[in-house]
Amino acid sequence: MLKRLSFLIAASLLSANAMASDNWTGWYIGGNAGYSRGSSDVETTLGGQWSTESAALQSHVVNEMSPSLDPDGAQYGVQLGYNHTFGSFLLGGELSYNRMNMDDNRQTGPKPTTVFPSLSYDVGNRAEVDDELALRIKLGYASNRHAVYGTVGMARVDASYTASITSNGNYRKRNSEADNLHGVQFGAGYEYDFGNNWSLRAELLRTNLEDTDFVTEYQPGSTFVTPAYVENVNQDLDYTTLRIGVNYRF
Numbered sequence: 001m002l003k004r005l006s007f008l009i010a011a012s013l014l015s016a017n018a019m020a021s022d023n024w025t026g027w028y029i030g031g032n033a034g035y036s037r038g039s040s041d042v043e044t045t046l047g048g049q050w051s052t053e054s055a056a057l058q059s060h061v062v063n064e065m066s067p068s069l070d071p072d073g074a075q076y077g078v079q080l081g082y083n084h085t086f087g088s089f090l091l092g093g094e095l096s097y098n099r100m101n102m103d104d105n106r107q108t109g110p111k112p113t114t115v116f117p118s119l120s121y122d123v124g125n126r127a128e129v130d131d132e133l134a135l136r137i138k139l140g141y142a143s144n145r146h147a148v149y150g151t152v153g154m155a156r157v158d159a160s161y162t163a164s165i166t167s168n169g170n171y172r173k174r175n176s177e178a179d180n181l182h183g184v185q186f187g188a189g190y191e192y193d194f195g196n197n198w199s200l201r202a203e204l205l206r207t208n209l210e211d212t213d214f215v216t217e218y219q220p221g222s223t224f225v226t227p228a229y230v231e232n233v234n235q236d237l238d239y240t241t242l243r244i245g246v247n248y249r250f
Helices: 002-022 055-064
Strands: 026-048 072-086 089-107 120-143 146-167 172-195 198-215 229-249
Touching: 026 055, 026 089, 026 120, 026 146, 026 198, 055 120, 072 120, 072 229, 089 146, 120 172, 120 229, 146 198, 146 229, 172 229
Parallel strands: none
Antiparallel strands: 026 072, 026 229, 072 089, 089 120, 120 146, 146 172, 172 198, 198 229
């Protein structure tokens, strides 16, 4: 009798666990909100007529035009995905769109050069991140009302960069570059099933994107137009996102 009772209890627990895991199988749709913080390093190299200037002046310009920016901001979005459980093993895929609202800018103001104290430069840099589209797979473990998973995939991000340099000698250069950047997105998440097809989750994600290159351009009114001075700008972008979301499974 005791053995039979023990068997029934164990069978009931295993059945409940299987049913709870099966509850994670299916399509879902949801929304999320959170915060992202990143880094965008600028590396500037000089060309053209800059080769005729002193090494000290070139070094000053390169250093001022090569800052490290920290774009950040609140983000929100939607996601659509599918999960399938094999026992307690979870496999899924997800497509998400998020509005990022990340930006950072730096303006030095007129700054005298060491080699020519009468000559000053005002340098500006900016990084903005607008939209993110990501497609990721999920691998994890689901048991009862809990699911934990790792995730990795590809991201496409709309970003724009700006660099400018002006002098008190009426040297005026500026350019903005808007680009669709591609890269990898990976991280981990935890999701809790409330029942009635609703669940709440938290995710920590890292996004690493490709670099962007652009060249500053002379602005109207600049005294120096020819021979050409060239500033080549290379800018990268990586960021980390912490967000919470709700999903409805159907």
